[in-house]
Amino acid sequence: MNTSQPVIEVNNLHRRFGRLDAVNGLNLRVRPGRCFGFLGRNGAGKTTTIKCLLNLLRPTEGSVRLFGLDPSRDEVAVKSRLAYVPDAVAFYPWMTVRETLHYLASFRQRWNGEVEADLLRRFQLDPSKKTSDLSKGQRTQLALIGAISPEPELLLLDEPTSGLDPIVRREFIETVIGAYQSGDPERRTVFVSTHLIAEFEGLIDEFTIIEQGRELITMDADAARDRYRKIRARFSGPAPTASLPGALEVRRNGRELELLGNGNSSQLMEILRAQKPEELTCESLSLEEIFVASRQLKEARL
Amino acid sequence: MLFRVDFKSGKAVYLQLVDQIRYAAASGALRPGEPLPSIRPLAEQLRLNRNTIAKAYSELESQGVIETIAGKGCFVKDNHSPFTKQARHKLLVEKIDDAWVTAHQLQVDAETFLELTKERLAFFERQAAKETPESKNTNAGGRA
Numbered sequence: 229m230n231t232s233q234p235v236i237e238v239n240n241l242h243r244r245f246g247r248l249d250a251v252n253g254l255n256l257r258v259r260p261g262r263c264f265g266f267l268g269r270n271g272a273g274k275t276t277t278i279k280c281l282l283n284l285l286r287p288t289e290g291s292v293r294l295f296g297l298d299p300s301r302d303e304v305a306v307k308s309r310l311a312y313v314p315d316a317v318a319f320y321p322w323m324t325v326r327e328t329l330h331y332l333a334s335f336r337q338r339w340n341g342e343v344e345a346d347l348l349r350r351f352q353l354d355p356s357k358k359t360s361d362l363s364k365g366q367r368t369q370l371a372l373i374g375a376i377s378p379e380p381e382l383l384l385l386d387e388p389t390s391g392l393d394p395i396v397r398r399e400f401i402e403t404v405i406g407a408y409q410s411g412d413p414e415r416r417t418v419f420v421s422t423h424l425i426a427e428f429e430g431l432i433d434e435f436t437i438i439e440q441g442r443e444l445i446t447m448d449a450d451a452a453r454d455r456y457r458k459i460r461a462r463f464s465g466p467a468p469t470a471s472l473p474g475a476l477e478v479r480r481n482g483r484e485l486e487l488l489g490n491g492n493s494s495q496l497m498e499i500l501r502a503q504k505p506e507e508l509t510c511e512s513l514s515l516e517e518i519f520v521a522s523r524q525l526k527e528a529r530l
Numbered sequence: 531m532l533f534r535v536d537f538k539s540g541k542a543v544y545l546q547l548v549d550q551i552r553y554a555a556a557s558g559a560l561r562p563g564e565p566l567p568s569i570r571p572l573a574e575q576l577r578l579n580r581n582t583i584a585k586a587y588s589e590l591e592s593q594g595v596i597e598t599i600a601g602k603g604c605f606v607k608d609n610h611s612p613f614t615k616q617a618r619h620k621l622l623v624e625k626i627d628d629a630w631v632t633a634h635q636l637q638v639d640a641e642t643f644l645e646l647t648k649e650r651l652a653f654f655e656r657q658a659a660k661e662t663p664e665s666k667n668t669n670a671g672g673r674a
Binding site: 261262263398401402405406409410413427429430431432433450453454457501505506507508509510511512513514515 | 535537538539540542543544569570571573574576577578579580581582584634635636637
């Protein structure tokens, strides 16, 4: 399964806007069946990258392949196999929900009416309502129905849940897991850019963090949580100044000591235990914490 | 049964599920022949990638804890652990080591620790005593 062709392959992608390098030598490989998190701060180049994947922007340099095809040459072949949900969705305002779905279905070879009906019920969307009368949450729900009903092999989500209320966000993610992922797992790949990382934590199994158009870290989510751990110790006296080789972000605060283990947590725990702490705890960093610390983590890996 | 997933525990999420189901099967919370939740609703409920659940189930199957019946789903197997005694001991020793380390960190002395393990054993025995009579009845029909 790992030998199969990547669904997304980006090699040395550059995209310049005037003097600004929005994307600056990015590499990505997304294997089929994965849920790939594409994380980065505002302006890191996430949306520009996604637009290059969709042939909405031409790369200045480098190459983009989806399903092994060049989206600028085989645009129809590529787009018929994927669906895209942007953060701000626009529909023709005079169409109803039903008409919008018909319209979207007319571009598709496949359209699963059962999934469509199921999701309309689940979201309690009124098919006769004009899209101009929908709330932002309902518009995103409609876009999601339009994206999942054709059963695409690749679901591209660009900040899909930003600006939505917590219940709609939760339903959105449950729908991606339930309605989308329950098909043939080899033909269900998710590529999601988000900064609401905690919500997607259980879904993401591999991620890339980008900064200034460049890859900072790419890791498997479980491996990352295994490698990066926060260790806290409290002592009866002032925290000892023992050397802690390889520890990142060591902070001393009176009797307390906090540090970040970088794949060497058990050795660090051993060193600290020898100092007879009153309390010693160790927990994994969440993906969000890894994201926040990513620049230091990158430096530590060099 | 209810599952809990903790991204900060340092253990891969699928292994957390594997452990919870193994312990549930060992403690009687899940009885032989009982079905496990289907992948899709469980994935939605825990908001986990369905691959994670599938990976946990296939791991449990290879450990002989559950079996998949085509078209019907996954079921807890009869409690015949396929591991050798040595392998079973080794698995248990890992858990005991963890508990000793935790005890040390929490400054619980050895005597109290041993006392607590006896208390827990008594607890499980009481539970089993409560469950056995009716479980015999419900299982006799279900497994025949």
